[in-house]
Amino acid sequence: xxxxxxxxxxxLVWTATPTQGRTMDRCxxxxxxxxxxxxxxxxxxxTCIAEHESSYRTGVVGPPNSDGSNDYGIFQINDRYWCQxxxxxxxxxxxxxxxxxxxxxxxxxxxxxAKKVLQQQGWPAWSTWxxxxxxxxxxxxxxx
Numbered sequence: 657x658x659x660x661x662x663x664x665x666x667x668l669v670w671t672a673t674p675t676q677g678r679t680m681d682r683c684x685x686x687x688x689x690x691x692x693x694x695x696x697x698x699x700x701x702x703t704c705i706a707e708h709e710s711s712y713r714t715g716v717v718g719p720p721n722s723d724g725s726n727d728y729g730i731f732q733i734n735d736r737y738w739c740q741x742x743x744x745x746x747x748x749x750x751x752x753x754x755x756x757x758x759x760x761x762x763x764x765x766x767x768x769x770a771k772k773v774l775q776q777q778g779w780p781a782w783s784t785w786x787x788x789x790x791x792x793x794x795x796x797x798x799x800x
């Protein structure tokens with residue numbers, strides 16, 4: 657019984673430990689993206705992608721994909737093609753950045769890398785694009 661209680665307490669402490677990263681909302685992300693030079697007409701799409709990919713959380717590492725790769729950060733950038741994973745597995749590292757850098761509260765590197773993904777692969781690079789390809793709510797209220 658004593659070992660059960662100790663195990664339960666250890667589990668409770670472990671699950672209560674805060675995770676790395678911050679949680680943004682649609683408007684705070686839109687304003688930060690705009691300040692980093694993302695075109696205004698793209699803001700609603702970027703915020704939609706972040707909502708569906710990471711729930712606006714910067715510190716998210718996605719579960720393994722079918723090819724064994726993982727996705728990192730607020731835009732869930734893939735480690736097979738775009739960033740160098742911490743375990744040094746083979747990666748094209750197209751953004752020239754470590755995947756752990758994409759988990760930072762400062763989303764500058766995530767934004768730069770996501771722009772590169774968009775430029776090279778287009779919006780369909782994100783599987784959640786299907787939720788964001790259409791009539792999205794206006795981003796205007798975020799800037800009033």
